[in-house]
Structures are given as structure tokens and as C-alpha cells.
Amino acid sequence: MTFAVDEAMRPGLRTGMRVMVQLGARKFYAGIVSRLHDEPPAYKTIKPIVRIVDEREAATPEQLRLWEWISSYYMCPPGMVMRAALPAKLKLDGYSEDETLRSGYRAPLVPYIGLHPAVGSEEQLHVALDSLSRARTQHRAVVEYLARAGFLPGEEDDSRSPEASPAAQYPAGDLPDGEIPVGTPGKGGFAFGEAPLVPRAALGVSSAVIRALVERGIFRQVDLERQPGGEDSFAVEGAVIAPLPVLTDSQQQAYEAIRSGFAGKEVVLLHGVTGSGKTEIYIHLMAERLAAGGNVLYMLPEIALTAQLIERMRGYFGDRVVVYHSRLSDNRRAEVYRELLASQGGRLVVGVRSSVLLPLPHLSLVVVDEEHENSFKQADSAPRYQARDTAVVLAGLCGAKTLLGSATPSMESYYNALCGKYVLVALTERYSGVSLPQVLLSDTLRAARRGEKRSHFNKLLLDRIEEALVRGRQVMLFQNRRGFSPFVECGNCGWTASCPDCNVTLTYHKSDGSLRCHYCGYHTPLPPRCPSCGADDLQPRGFGTEKIEEALAEIFPDAVIDRLDADTSRTAHGYRRIISAFERGQTDILIGTQMITKGFDFGNVSLVGILNADNLLNYPDFRAGERAFQLMMQVGGRAGRRSEQGTVVIQTGQPSHPVLAQVCSGDYEAMARMQLAERQSFLYPPYCRLISLTLRHRDRTLLWEAANRFGDSLRRVFGRRLLGPEAPPVDRIRGQYLVRFLLKIEKQSSAAEAKRLLAGLFDTLHRDKAYRAVELIPDVDPQ
The missing domain is CATH 3.40.50.300 (P-loop containing nucleotide triphosphate hydrolases)
Incomplete structure (x- = not known):
């Protein structure tokens, strides 16, 4: 949509910024500026932008270009792409400006410590320290503060251990006279009356110790909002903490082949057998890019895999590791997003499918592990993007390289390697020479x-x-x-328990005695007798993990x-x-x-x-x-x-x-x-592109009427490339019936033109009021 920009607002407005607009009579929303222009839209009434929400951009130029590509390629409105990319706390809405702003992200408060105003001279400080002669932990906390604030000479050390901290140079009772400047600039360029604030966590003592010093009138505590990219955010000191793993000869050869491949191509496919040590190669490549100041994106197919990997990565890269997945709280997801937006490089982002939509300035390398996994495909809601392919596009937009890794590469990636689009690197030996099972x-x-x-x-x-x-x-x-058994059947009449909203049988879970639908979440207790004939002969059929x-x-x-x-x-x-x-x-x-x-x-x-x-x-x-x-x-x-x-x-x-x-x-x-x-014989990927088209409606008869009419118009344009309409194996989910088409597009044909024609034909169907409620769900490159 196009909105009017007030002349007073224009100088501070840039693409990528969040702005507040009013839609309808009462509702306010925050959106992102994708383009500034002087072209009047077709409609006459142009609503104004209410206000600029942030002082800086909320999306990078590379993000905006990626969102535009996702919208075009995966046939999804750009607003839905933005909603998928932004964490919930950055998508504002409300019935007033204030309510809209309150619904958003609030930066965490970080406690900072400074000297109390009563400690305004060197003499008063020495008196305070003398009073702590028997409270050694409190004394050390004060000296730690003085060292980190720049009052004491010597190099600062960010280590949190007492032995390595600045306070270790000045044990209790041993603070040198004359080393604390009074009324003159110290090492940090300040005077006593302007004592700086230091993050409480940097002092390495408990909150009880700080509280005691505040009560004594020696410290004061101030809670400030954490600023993206500030000294209190993700630490970036040191590219590597633990020594990098030593590569075997075969790993070293693969590592060198990947680096050589990056010299000529943008994408390398690493085909390494299970247990060959692909992760060790990833670590070396990541360390190289991080040391050069770039950001690295490491994508995994599932949240379940991140726990072991995160612990391992933090062993090598410490607080440079940033984690992003759906199990984080809304506030934490927004915090990570803002931190990365302000990043100057040197971050290793470990995440699942959605991490490809994050702001990643200075992106240097993308690693997609287990690239064949179909969980990289977003299938349940729009945008239905394939994160592996999207990562390749993102890397191209950012001038970064992409490494795809798998023991069993997807046919699409392997075909691209055989055709020379990707470089293929093989790792055929297991780590330490152990044989395959x-x-x-x-x-x-x-x-x-x-x-x-x-x-x-x-x-x-x-x-x-x-x-x-x-x-x-x-x-x-x-x-x-999963579950105890896929379905329950009556041994007398053959009745089976089915979901009332989906055409699928209910799975029996013995642990809680329930029958559950794994499509919509419906659940009900297992009946004691058959609801159809009343027989006491309900039998679990098949087996799941619980029964095993x-x-x-x-x-x-x-x-x-x-x-x-x-x-x-x-x-x-x-x-x-x-x-x-x-x-x-x-x-x-x-x-x-x-x-x-x-x-x-x-x-x-x-x-x-x-x-x-x-x-x-x-x-x-x-x-x-x-x-x-x-x-x-x-x-x-x-x-x-x-x-x-x-x-x-x-x-x-x-x-x-x-x-x-x-x-x-x-x-x-x-x-x-x-x-x-x-x-190749039956024209399926990678020898063609597929677009799955699903029509959805609660009225089965109306749906099939619309499907037949839509199918006739599609077939006149696409001929034998179109398969369907047909009912899928599960043809009703959450109370709505489904009908599907499958369109095959030859590689030499224009997929963009095919999508344009599809959209036009569906718009024609929608002009008929009878079919206006029928929903079309396009899925490009279905998995």
C-alpha cells in the first residue's frame, strides 16, 4: 500500500524503517517502508504515515531485496513475508498510538554500578575502603569497579575469574596511595564527580554483595536499557576460545577443495558420509570468516539438533554464537533481531529455517547442514519458502558463499553439482578410519x-x-x-475412531488414554465401549513409538x-x-x-x-x-x-x-x-519445476464446482502440464475440504510467466461471487 509522507517527516524517513499507519477507522499498525517514490496510486484517498517508530532501519537493504524475491518466487504477498521475518514483538498493532507502541519490544534492563555521590573524593574513598577491611568480597568488588572504571593504572582484563581480574593487582589493604586521581581526569578521562557506570556483571560478584555496598552508601545502581551492539550485548572479544579441532588428512583435503571451489563458484556441495567429520570442516571455515570480521549463518534442519551443536560451537567461539529458533521467547527473538541488525560482523548465527530471514549485515558465509532435509521447507503457512534455496539467494545478494552439507544430498543439489552449477566435494572416509556400519x-x-x-x-x-x-x-x-498405535478398531463391527474435523483416523496414546489427531490437535478419551455397536472389543492396530x-x-x-x-x-x-x-x-x-x-x-x-x-x-x-x-x-x-x-x-x-x-x-x-x-522419464524435479495448487473451502460441492471450472481454464493455457483436480489422501483438515492440482513447468520455460498466468486465472475465478470464498494455496517447489 502507498501512504503519504508529511514534508516535516521526509528528511528522517528511509527505506527499511518502521512506521505507524492507521487502517480502517480505529486500528493502528506498524509496517516497514519498502520504497519512497512520487508516483500517485490509482486510488484517490491516500492516508498519511502517522509517525516514524524507530530512529534507525528495522530491515537491511539485503533483507528487503530477499523479501521481494520470496514474494515473487513463492507467490506470496510481501506483507506476509514481512510478518514471517519479523519477530512478534516488532509487529505492532493497537487501537491508539500509545497502545500500539506498548505492544512492542522493550529492551531488557541492564544493571550498572557507579560510585555513590557521597564518595566524592579520594579521602572519602579510602575511608569507605577501610570500612570494608573485614568484608573482603565487598572490598574486592569496589577495587574491581575502580579498575574497570579507569581509576587504577594497568591493563584491563575481561576475564571474570578473581585471579585474572584487575582487582587481583590490589588485594585488601594494599591499595596504593596517590594512584587515585581527585578532581583531574583519570585514565578514562573523567573526575570523581563524574564516575562512570560499569555493568554489574563485570564485577564478578553476587547481587547480595552489590546490594550491601548500595546500602552502605558506597555504590549506586542504575538500570539502563540494553542497546543493540553496545558493550553489554553479545561479547565479541577473541575469534576462537578453544583450539580448533585438528583435521585428518581427508578432512584437510576436503577443506582445501572447498576453499578452492569458493574461488570459482558461489556454492559448494559437501557430500560426506555419516561420521566423516563434516562439522570440523565447518568450524574451520567459520573461524576463518569470523576472524575476517564477517557474519556467518549456520542453518540446521531442526531445533532438536541445536542443543549439542550450540554447546560445541560456544566452546570454540564463545559469546559470538547467537541462537535463533521458535522456542525462544518473543522478547528474546526480538532482542536477537535487533542485536544482529546493529552488528558490525563477527557473529555466528545458529538457527533453523526462519534464521534465513534475519538481518545479517556483513554476511560472509552460509552453511546449510543436512541440506536434503525437507524440514527446511515451510509447508504449513505462507510464505512457503525452501530455506536452503532461500539461503543460496541470500548469500548471492550479500556477496557471501554457501556451503551445503549432507551425507545424502537432495537430488536437486546433486544435479546442480553434476551440471557444474555447484562445486562437488566428496568426503568418503569416516573420522578416525572407522568403517561404515x-x-x-x-x-x-x-x-x-x-x-x-x-x-x-x-x-x-x-x-x-x-x-x-x-x-x-x-x-x-x-x-x-509416534503414539501407541495409528488407529483403534472395533473387533466386532469394524468401527474406527476418526477426527471430526479431518478425514483421518485418531492415533491412540496409551500414556494418557487419549485419541489424538496429528493434523489439527483434536483429542478425546478412548471410549470404554464401541460407540457404534456397544461391544467391549476396541483393539489398537499397528504400532508407534509408545507401543514399541x-x-x-x-x-x-x-x-x-x-x-x-x-x-x-x-x-x-x-x-x-x-x-x-x-x-x-x-x-x-x-x-x-x-x-x-x-x-x-x-x-x-x-x-x-x-x-x-x-x-x-x-x-x-x-x-x-x-x-x-x-x-x-x-x-x-x-x-x-x-x-x-x-x-x-x-x-x-x-x-x-x-x-x-x-x-x-x-x-x-x-x-x-x-x-x-x-x-527424467516422467518429468519430475530436477528436470522441471513444480507448483502445487490447493483449493480450500468448507462446502465440498461448491469446492469441486470451483475446482472443475478453474481446472478447465488452467488446462486451456497449460495443457498436459497440468495434473488434477484430485482429492489428496487427507482431503479434509480443520473442517475444510481440499482439492489439488499439480503444474509441471519445463526448465526452459519461464516460471515467472507461468505464475503470472496462474494468478490471473484465479482472479478471474474469484470475480464470480459464488466462488469468492474459495481459497487458493500455491506452493512453489512442493516437498
Whole structure:
């Protein structure tokens, strides 16, 4: 939208600034200025900007250009891109100017310490210090303040330990006479009456000690707002704290190949097998860029992976590490955003998908770890961006380099490397020369025929679990479904519990006796009898992680068993407890969903079990083979990462499946050749672009009428490139029915022109009042 700028406001207004505007009769909002111009809009009434919210920009020029690209490429209004990028506390709204401003971010208050006005001379200071002769901690705090404030000679040291602090030069009773200037500028250029403020945290004593000195009339405390980029914000002293990890010969070769690749290309793809030590290479590249004063973005696919990585990164880079993800509080997210906006470089931002939307001035390097992960794709709400691809665009806008890393690269990235768009660097050896795990296939049908199946486990897997436990080793079991069982069925009439708002069965969670919908969150207690026929014969069907945990506890009663899934890790504390216990060896068997498949480095895991590989292989999607291979290789890579070769047991009813043969041999290239050949034959990515179009409405009949009419107009333009309309597997979610189309666009055709035509055809449909409430959800490059 276009707003009028008052002449008095014009000199201080710049693109990227937040301004307050009034929409409607009462509501006020804050938005960001994307462009200043003199072109009158088509509408006559132009509302004025009410006020400028901040003195400085709230978005960098690179951010604004990235938002514009996301809006255009992913077919999303620019306002929705801005709302996704800005933390909640920076998106203001209210029914008055004051209410709107109060709804926003408030900087944390930082306590500062200064000398009390009563201590106005050297004599008064010595009297105060003499009074503390028996309170050694308080005495040290005063001397620490004097040293950090510049009253005492000598170099300052930012270490917080008492032995290394400035006060260590002046122990109690040993303050030299004549060293404290009175009424004349000291080292800091001030006099006693202008004693500066020092952050309370810099004194290295408890708040009780400070409170006692305030009560004695020696100190005064002032709480000030933390300023972005100020001395009280993220520390930046020293590029590296701990010595960088020593690279093996193969890692060193890969590191040099990446640096050489960056000399000629903007993007490098690092294909390193699981356990090869890709992270050590990342650390060296990050240290190099940070030392040069640049910012680095390190993207991970899931929040669950950040805890171990953050601890490790802070060991090398200290307070240069900045963390950003959705589990931070709203105020903390806004604080990180403002800090980065004011950054002069030297920050390592560790984050998930949304971190690519942060302000990153002086960006020098982007590292996307596990780049193949589909969790980098925002699928639930607009903008439906692919963070990996967006990171490549961001790096290009900032003149930075991008490193994509994976043990099982996506077909799109691998194809780009084969075509020469990216540089491909291979790391084929595991760290310390440990062999890749041995992969064994266990035929579930054969085991059932021979009576070698107990509960959900084949004899081969149970024997290997017992062997590992006897040897004091740990076991990880992967089941890609949480809950106790996928559905509950009546053994008498066949009734199944379904969600009232979604066309999907409810998952049974035995821990709280509930039936839950994993799409909309609906839940209800398990009924004691069948609601249809009244029979007392409700049976759980299938199995999830909860049922696996119960069955294993019966088979191995002496083993300590835990599970990691969305139910047990709803809080950061719950997640850390589970991971820490397994890392310390307190847990023998860890059962989990995809959360356990990547990123973790547990040295005592000798066995990994994959319980139902057929669910992965038989998923109705052209990416099923690729994803099954990636998932099985990733979870299998958790085994045997130290001194001995690990074992992976895969339970399947299709032991002759070609993807399983590729997993057994660890042959990524064979899998890639097969998948790329199939996709070229049937015209799927990376040989074309896909746009998924979903129509949504509560009235099923009206929706299908609109879909057929829209489909006819699309087919007249796009012909056989269009697939659909069709109902998706789950065709009703949260009370709304869904109909989908899939549009294929050849690489040589203009995707931008196709999007323009799509938007125009849907606008034509919307002009019909009957279909005005039908919603279109475009998803470019669906995953």
C-alpha cells in the first residue's frame, strides 16, 4: 500500500524503517517502508504515515531485496513475508498510538554500578575502603569497579575469574596511595564527580554483595536499557576460545577443495558420509570468516539438533554464537533481531529455517547442514519458502558463499553439482578410519512364517539387541510414527475412531488414554465401549513409538528404555533430559521418530534398528525412494561412530527392493542415478519445476464446482502440464475440504510467466461471487 509522507517527516524517513499507519477507522499498525517514490496510486484517498517508530532501519537493504524475491518466487504477498521475518514483538498493532507502541519490544534492563555521590573524593574513598577491611568480597568488588572504571593504572582484563581480574593487582589493604586521581581526569578521562557506570556483571560478584555496598552508601545502581551492539550485548572479544579441532588428512583435503571451489563458484556441495567429520570442516571455515570480521549463518534442519551443536560451537567461539529458533521467547527473538541488525560482523548465527530471514549485515558465509532435509521447507503457512534455496539467494545478494552439507544430498543439489552449477566435494572416509556400519536385512514375512517373530521384532533384531546390551553397548530403534498405535478398531463391527474435523483416523496414546489427531490437535478419551455397536472389543492396530517402548520393556525388563518423539520432548527440558541421559550412558535403548535420525554423535551406540522400512518405501510420492534411502542412511549412521564397526538391522517385507540394496552397500551414486533416470522419464524435479495448487473451502460441492471450472481454464493455457483436480489422501483438515492440482513447468520455460498466468486465472475465478470464498494455496517447489 502507498501512504503519504508529511514534508516535516521526509528528511528522517528511509527505506527499511518502521512506521505507524492507521487502517480502517480505529486500528493502528506498524509496517516497514519498502520504497519512497512520487508516483500517485490509482486510488484517490491516500492516508498519511502517522509517525516514524524507530530512529534507525528495522530491515537491511539485503533483507528487503530477499523479501521481494520470496514474494515473487513463492507467490506470496510481501506483507506476509514481512510478518514471517519479523519477530512478534516488532509487529505492532493497537487501537491508539500509545497502545500500539506498548505492544512492542522493550529492551531488557541492564544493571550498572557507579560510585555513590557521597564518595566524592579520594579521602572519602579510602575511608569507605577501610570500612570494608573485614568484608573482603565487598572490598574486592569496589577495587574491581575502580579498575574497570579507569581509576587504577594497568591493563584491563575481561576475564571474570578473581585471579585474572584487575582487582587481583590490589588485594585488601594494599591499595596504593596517590594512584587515585581527585578532581583531574583519570585514565578514562573523567573526575570523581563524574564516575562512570560499569555493568554489574563485570564485577564478578553476587547481587547480595552489590546490594550491601548500595546500602552502605558506597555504590549506586542504575538500570539502563540494553542497546543493540553496545558493550553489554553479545561479547565479541577473541575469534576462537578453544583450539580448533585438528583435521585428518581427508578432512584437510576436503577443506582445501572447498576453499578452492569458493574461488570459482558461489556454492559448494559437501557430500560426506555419516561420521566423516563434516562439522570440523565447518568450524574451520567459520573461524576463518569470523576472524575476517564477517557474519556467518549456520542453518540446521531442526531445533532438536541445536542443543549439542550450540554447546560445541560456544566452546570454540564463545559469546559470538547467537541462537535463533521458535522456542525462544518473543522478547528474546526480538532482542536477537535487533542485536544482529546493529552488528558490525563477527557473529555466528545458529538457527533453523526462519534464521534465513534475519538481518545479517556483513554476511560472509552460509552453511546449510543436512541440506536434503525437507524440514527446511515451510509447508504449513505462507510464505512457503525452501530455506536452503532461500539461503543460496541470500548469500548471492550479500556477496557471501554457501556451503551445503549432507551425507545424502537432495537430488536437486546433486544435479546442480553434476551440471557444474555447484562445486562437488566428496568426503568418503569416516573420522578416525572407522568403517561404515554393517547393514542387515530382516525379512518380516519369513520371520512370521518360521515363528521367529515376537511382538514387533524379528529374532535377528532381538538377538542383536541382547548381544549389544550384554557388551554394555547402547541401542537406537527407529519407528517413524509416534503414539501407541495409528488407529483403534472395533473387533466386532469394524468401527474406527476418526477426527471430526479431518478425514483421518485418531492415533491412540496409551500414556494418557487419549485419541489424538496429528493434523489439527483434536483429542478425546478412548471410549470404554464401541460407540457404534456397544461391544467391549476396541483393539489398537499397528504400532508407534509408545507401543514399541512397552513391548521392549517386557522383553528386556532389566534394560533402561526411553523414547524421543514429539510427545516426550514438548519442552526443552524434556528433550535435554532424554538426550543427556542417553549421552551419559544411563539409557540402554532409545526409541524415536525422525528426531533421532540425524545430527547426534553418541560414541557407545553399536546397534540401530529400523522397524518398518516398508512404510518409507511405499509412500505415494515420487521422492519416496530418495527419502527412504536418506532416512535409513542417516539413522544407520548413528551406529559405530568411534572405535568399532556398528550394525544396522532393517526389518522389511520387501528385502529385494532396489533401494534397500543401495542402503546395504551405501551406494548413494547408484541411488541417485536410478532416481534421476526415473524423474527424467516422467518429468519430475530436477528436470522441471513444480507448483502445487490447493483449493480450500468448507462446502465440498461448491469446492469441486470451483475446482472443475478453474481446472478447465488452467488446462486451456497449460495443457498436459497440468495434473488434477484430485482429492489428496487427507482431503479434509480443520473442517475444510481440499482439492489439488499439480503444474509441471519445463526448465526452459519461464516460471515467472507461468505464475503470472496462474494468478490471473484465479482472479478471474474469484470475480464470480459464488466462488469468492474459495481459497487458493500455491506452493512453489512442493516437498
